Amino acid sequence: MFGMKRxxxxxxxxxxxxxxxxxxxxxxxGGSGSPSDGGDGGDAGGDVSIVMLPKNLGNPYFxxxxxxxxxxxxxxxxxxxxxxxxxxxxxxxVQYIQTAAQQGAGGLIVxxxxxxxxxxxxxxxxxxxVKVVTFDSDTNxxxxxxxxxxxxSEGIAKIQVDLIAEQIGGAGQIxxxxxxxxATNQNAWIELMEEELAASHPDIELVEVAYGDDDDQTSFDKxxxxxxxxxxxKGIVSPTTVGIAAAARYLSTSEYKGTxxxxxxxxxxxxxxxxxxxxxxxxALWNPADLGYLAAFATAALINxxxxxAEGDTFEAGKLGSYEVGADGTVLLGDPYVFDAENIGDxxx
Amino acid sequence: xTAIATETVPVRLYQAHSRPLxxxxxxxxxxxxIALLAIVIVVALIAVPNFDSPLTVTYLLRDIAPILLIxxxxxxxxxxxxxxxxxxxxxxxxxxxxxxxxxxxxxxxLAALLAILVGTVAGAFNGFLVTVVGLPSLAVTIGTLAxxxxxxxxxxxxxxxxDFPEEWTDLAKANIPGTPIPMIIVPFVVLAIVFAILLHxxxxxxxxxxxxxxxxxxxxxxxxxxxxxxxxxxxxxAVSGFAGVYFTLLYSxxxxxNAMGMELQVIAAVLLGGVSIFGxxxxxxxxxxxxxxxxxxxxxxxxxxxxxxxxxxxxxxxxILSVVSxxxxxxxxxxxxxxxxxxxxxxxxxRAAAGNPTR
Numbered sequence: 001m002f003g004m005k006r007x008x009x010x011x012x013x014x015x016x017x018x019x020x021x022x023x024x025x026x027x028x029x030g031g032s033g034s035p036s037d038g039g040d041g042g043d044a045g046g047d048v049s050i051v052m053l054p055k056n057l058g059n060p061y062f063x064x065x066x067x068x069x070x071x072x073x074x075x076x077x078x079x080x081x082x083x084x085x086x087x088x089x090x091x092x093x094v095q096y097i098q099t100a101a102q103q104g105a106g107g108l109i110v111x112x113x114x115x116x117x118x119x120x121x122x123x124x125x126x127x128x129x130v131k132v133v134t135f136d137s138d139t140n141x142x143x144x145x146x147x148x149x150x151x152x153s154e155g156i157a158k159i160q161v162d163l164i165a166e167q168i169g170g171a172g173q174i175x176x177x178x179x180x181x182x183a184t185n186q187n188a189w190i191e192l193m194e195e196e197l198a199a200s201h202p203d204i205e206l207v208e209v210a211y212g213d214d215d216d217q218t219s220f221d222k223x224x225x226x227x228x229x230x231x232x233x234k235g236i237v238s239p240t241t242v243g244i245a246a247a248a249r250y251l252s253t254s255e256y257k258g259t260x261x262x263x264x265x266x267x268x269x270x271x272x273x274x275x276x277x278x279x280x281x282x283x284a285l286w287n288p289a290d291l292g293y294l295a296a297f298a299t300a301a302l303i304n305x306x307x308x309x310a311e312g313d314t315f316e317a318g319k320l321g322s323y324e325v326g327a328d329g330t331v332l333l334g335d336p337y338v339f340d341a342e343n344i345g346d347x348x349x
Numbered sequence: 350x351t352a353i354a355t356e357t358v359p360v361r362l363y364q365a366h367s368r369p370l371x372x373x374x375x376x377x378x379x380x381x382x383i384a385l386l387a388i389v390i391v392v393a394l395i396a397v398p399n400f401d402s403p404l405t406v407t408y409l410l411r412d413i414a415p416i417l418l419i420x421x422x423x424x425x426x427x428x429x430x431x432x433x434x435x436x437x438x439x440x441x442x443x444x445x446x447x448x449x450x451x452x453x454x455x456x457x458x459l460a461a462l463l464a465i466l467v468g469t470v471a472g473a474f475n476g477f478l479v480t481v482v483g484l485p486s487l488a489v490t491i492g493t494l495a496x497x498x499x500x501x502x503x504x505x506x507x508x509x510x511x512d513f514p515e516e517w518t519d520l521a522k523a524n525i526p527g528t529p530i531p532m533i534i535v536p537f538v539v540l541a542i543v544f545a546i547l548l549h550x551x552x553x554x555x556x557x558x559x560x561x562x563x564x565x566x567x568x569x570x571x572x573x574x575x576x577x578x579x580x581x582x583x584x585x586x587a588v589s590g591f592a593g594v595y596f597t598l599l600y601s602x603x604x605x606x607n608a609m610g611m612e613l614q615v616i617a618a619v620l621l622g623g624v625s626i627f628g629x630x631x632x633x634x635x636x637x638x639x640x641x642x643x644x645x646x647x648x649x650x651x652x653x654x655x656x657x658x659x660x661x662x663x664x665x666x667x668x669i670l671s672v673v674s675x676x677x678x679x680x681x682x683x684x685x686x687x688x689x690x691x692x693x694x695x696x697x698x699x700r701a702a703a704g705n706p707t708r
Contacts, residue, residue, distance in 0.1 A: 057656065086657050090509075091600050091607065098408040099651045102399050116511035117602035120522065128404070 048078030048300045051100040052292070053110040055137065056088040060269065060349040061288055062111065065136065068292030069109060075318050076300045078106075090114035094121040101125040107299035109292075110144075111136040119143040131302040135295040136288075141328045145302055145309040148295040150286035151336045153185070156239070157192035159284045159336045160264060161201065164235045167261035167281055171203035172234030175226045177247055177264075179214040179240040189239050207233070212243045219246035227256055238264035244283060248274035268339055268347040275344050282340040288349060291333055294320055298331055378623030378675060379635030386642045393649035400652055403529035411522070411599060413644035414533040415440060415592040415608065417637065419615045420622075421544040422585035424636045426486075427619055428548070429560040429578060430628025434490035435475060436589045437611035438497035441604075443468045443593025445501045448510030448603025457514050465590035471497055472586015476579035486582075494612065502605030510603040521598035533595060540588070545633045553577070561628025617664065618643050621671045642667075 052069050054062035066082045073080035083099065085092035090113040098121060100108045108130050112118055115138065122132050122143045135148040164174055176193070178186045190209060197204050207230050212219025219242060227233060227250075238244035244264040248271060251257050257279050266283045274280045297317035298307075307313035313325040323331050339347070393400045419436050426433050443464040450460035471493070478489040523532045548554040559567040560574050568574050597603050622639025624631030643664055650660045 057658075081654055083651070083654070084657070086661075089606065089609070090602060090604075091596075092657075094600060095408075095412060095647075095651065098404070098412075099648075102402055102404045102408065102652060104399065114509055114511070114602065114604075117509060117600050117604075119511075120518065120601055 048076055048303050049106045050078060050080050050296060050299050051105045051108050052082045053093060053096050053108060054084050055111045055113050057084040057086055064349040065288040065292030068289035069296040072293045072296035072318060088113050090117035093118050097121040097125050101128040101130055105130050106303040107131040109133050109135055109295045109299055112139045115139050131299055133295055133299045135291055145329060146298050147330045148291060148298060149330050149332050150291050152332060153188050153192055155335050157189050158196055160237050160239060161193050161196040163263040163282055163284060164237050164261060165201050165204060167263060168234040170201060173205050173207045173230055173232050174235045174237060175207055175233060176209045177219060177222055177236055177238040177243045178209055178211050181211045186239060214240060214242045216242060216246045219243045220250050223247040223250040233260060235261035241266050241270060245270040248279050252277060252279040267349055268344050269349060272344055275341050282338050284336040284338050286333060287337040290320060294333055379632050382622055382635055382642060383638045386638050389642060389645050397649045397653050400649055405648060406529040407524060407531055409644050409648045410534055411531045413640055414537060415596050416615050416618060417537050417640050418588050418592045420619050420636050420640050421540055422581060422588050423615050423619050424624055424631060424633055425548060425557055426581050426585060427624050428557045428628060428631050431486040431578060433585045434612050435493040435497055436585060436615060437608045438494045439468045439471045439586055439589035440593040440596055440608035440611060441501040442497045443590040444597040444603045444607040445505045445605055447594050447597045449504060451513060452510050457517050461594045464594050465587060468590015468593060469583060469587040472583045476582030479582060480575040480579045505605045511601050513598060513601055518598050518601050521595060548633055558629050617668050621668055
């Protein structure tokens with residue numbers, strides 16, 4: 001406390017000087033910043049600079065999609081940077097969106113942690129000249145230029161029905177092991193699967209839809225219950241990565257291994273051992289590397305002015321070929337990707 | 350011993366012999382942190398591309414505004430050797446209340462006022478447990494950190510309310526016309542002036558230092574320790590409630606998990622700004638510089654492409670260094686005091702032990 005008065009005086013003086021400096025820096029920036037921003041905008045025509053913002057960093061799924069985007073930007077000949085928060089929250093994404101706007105990035109590829117919470121930040125970035133493309137998880141359509149959709153609900157339902165029909169020989173009892181009873185996407189898929197079964201596979205009978213609540217233990221127990229309740233059960237479809245892994249774990253140590261088929265949506269790292277030990281023949285998901293690759297080509301096409309994001313616009317996406325922008329500024333990657341013993345070794349997510 | 354006597358005559362005598370002018374200016378923690386902030390700004394202006402854009406000022410101040418606001422009452426609380434760990438949970442709760450009431454059709458200003466009121470009540474609850482029940486604030490606010498967050502998440506689940514009147518969200522993001530400085534700085538500056546006067550120029554402020562140095566001595570010199578602390582927790586709750594409303598508007602987003610972990614950022618900035626965690630020491634201008642330092646460093650590093658994990662590491666190292674340097678300064682100070690002579694040293698020690706009750 002000694003000498004407080006003097007240090008206070010010195011401190012206040014320094015604080016004032018600093019405040020002035022900060023304001024001056026801001027104003028100076030205001031003067032010199034605008035022309036240089038304009039310059040950056042002009043450069044964007046030839047030089048593609050893309051920032052990728054996944055939901056969070058250190059997530060193998062997003063590492064795979066970032067790898068795909070990086071490969072694409074290398075082919076296009078631009079600069080690429082991955083940024084992101086360590087936890088998947090919308091407000092922490094906002095800072096990185098702001099940073100991309102400050103840097104005058106040509107394009108931003110983002111997987112949204114919330115459909116509307118990052119909208120205002122994206123709007124500001126877009127008015128600063130940044131093209132915004134969402135992938136994996138979309139925002140409200142008016143907040144971005146394009147959404148790269150990994151798969152449609154129809155595609156996801158159809159591939160799962162096709163896989164199970166193939167694995168059980170087109171006839172017999174099957175069950176579905178879903179996540180929670182009120183999961184919107186799960187229920188949409190299940191409804192479409194029922195329609196597809198009725199239309200194309202009349203000999204397959206869906207005996208029950210069980211709910212594992214996206215909890216490993218619950219899903220494991222529900223699998224056991226299904227197999228006891230239906231001795232004639234030929235196969236299980238689990239359109240959730242938690243459910244399919246738990247069901248595979250149960251099957252792999254039970255008498256049903258190899259006799260009851262299991263398929264659904266899973267990730268290669270979770271399912272690898274069950275594919276290798278013969279519990280599971282094939283399951284589906286999209287290929288996140290291709291998703292990132294396509295998103296980068298779409299962003300570059302926007303930056304270069306080849307497309308505006310309007311429905312019917314077409315662009316080339318390197319090894320993936322030609323794509324067309326659909327309704328609501330959506331580009332569909334394609335059918336879900338089927339993982340089996342042949343290709344699972346190529347993936348790490 | 351009157352306040353005037355402690356502030357002028359003996360202090361000047363003591364200082365004139367012990368510390369040269371340059372030392373007095375350079376070796377206060379506040380000056381050091383302000384100098385460090387200036388260095389970071391200058392280095393960033395030179396070395397970090399695009400840091401000199403007006404957007405930097407706008408985004409930086411917008412993002413740290415809730416921390417700046419909450420750091421004001423937090424400074425006062427830590428000076429009295431208490432702590433409020435529940436501030437970020439109050440932000441989350443206030444955000445959820447703002448969202449729910451707006452969705453229920455209340456006019457936005459009324460919803461915001463009620464949300465601030467809820468924050469104030471939450472702060473009063475903390476104050477009640479600390480002062481009336483007599484529990485340690487660390488334990489109380491660890492509890493209410495979980496409690497308020499639990500209520501917030503319980504009320505809204507994992508969903509978010511994102512529909513707010515545009516004139517209000519625009520206001521939260523608007524700049525002072527003709528400058529890159531966001532409008533939110535206005536209420537902050539007003540509050541900062543109020544808190545600075547309260548802390549540094551009133552008997553109430555001096556009583557906070559006295560309580561932090563020695564609360565028994567403060568009590569026996571006629572300070573109502575309990576009431577003073579209660580008032581501070583209420584202020585902390587009210588300001589956190591206001592920060593919650595601002596947070597909601599800035600991100601158009603009312604969620605139970607809003608501002609999760611922000612209490613640590615606030616406390617880190619307050620300690621970095623020179624407030625002693627053991628109470629009795631600190632000044633508001635240092636704290637404001639501390640918040641600006643953490644914010645500027647984060648902004649510059651993000652612009653330079655440094656990942657968030659590394660930014661956290663750098664902030665952590667900075668905090669530890671600032672605490673180490675404080676101990677080092679205290680040690681130097683003790684050594685100097687010893688060298689001046691036993692008589693004067695004894696007087697200083699007596700004064701310190703008495704906790705400067707009148708200050």
